[in-house]
Amino acid sequence: MSIYEISILISTVLCLILLRVLYVLLKIYTTKCDLQSSHDGLRTILCLGSGGHTTELLRLVKSLNCKKYNPRLYIIANNDKSSEVKMHSSEISQKDYSFTKIPRSRNVKQSYSSSVLSTLHAFTRIIPIVYGFKPDIIFCNGPGTCVPLCVVAFVLRCLFLIDCRIVFVESVCRVRTLSLTGKILQLFADIFVVQWPQLRNDCFRAKYFGRLT
Template sequence: MTVIQRAPLLEPEKKKITTTTVNPVNPFSTTAGCMIVIGLTIVSSIVLIILGRLFYFIYYERGQPVNDKSKTIKTMIILGSGGHTTEMLRVVKYLNFNNYTPRVYVHADTDQMSENKISDIDNNDDVKVLKIPRSREVGQSYLSSISTTIIACLNSAVFLWFEKPNLILCNGPGTCVPIY
């Protein structure tokens, strides 16, 4: 009798499995990362608002120029502070108030001088004076001016929506940025 021995069963070698934990980059883990995310959110929001406003005026509010001399033009006049107010009021002085009526004056809420000059030059019944918050006070940091500019833009959007001027006169002060 012949005995056949079986070879012992070989167990497969167990491989050692190592795991590594990969932490995803969290932009909120640092103050700088958080500020970058907030800044990008604000900038993209402003760009979307401007583009939306542009498309709205191009496609929905496209008005025809006023050719009829008997029609009046609702005019919004933006006053800055100091020299900007003086320059704009020089222009307003030469307007024919019969054609450019009603007039809506807009100035910063902290600018008392502009309000006084409006009453000196134009005290008719068809005048409205609106105040908006300043985008940036003199000496205010650029970082903190982001939030105040957004607030000024939102207030200006409300005024533009309800007033719907045919003509906006401005000469480039910081008060014009939210209106534009």
């Protein structure tokens, strides 16, 4: 195969991938979130942050139907001990859950330049987790840990490897502006929820249902 033929092949593949990405984004922006599962429950990933993020998300988990959203896999940063304790306390009466730890993409006060390598490291750990678990839905609410997780899920969906929907709930402490995580995930999350009415003007796709946490 000549170099010209290889370049044509590569260009064709890239164009097909781009069309697939645009199709998925169009579907996200123009249709209701559809959740279809080939099994009894919805395989669910919940991404815990630290401190307030974990508390808020676990409050949301309490309102979920555990029979519908199971099995549940919690994603926790590898240096986040408090979230692990809170998770076990919240799930004390349940058995259909598990958890795994991943590296933080960026630690507090870490420089943005050095966070590039740590983010890439996080991606390499997340890809086999997401592909192996094959979630139907991901719930997250703002910690930086969820960005590489959701990006991987979106890419694998575009590549027909999983069929996952992303639900992002902006933290209640974000009253007037979106978090950095929110600004990123508003571009491709299937459902984007804010908890203050004024934030609907800061996100072109935000849904507002009042205070959730």
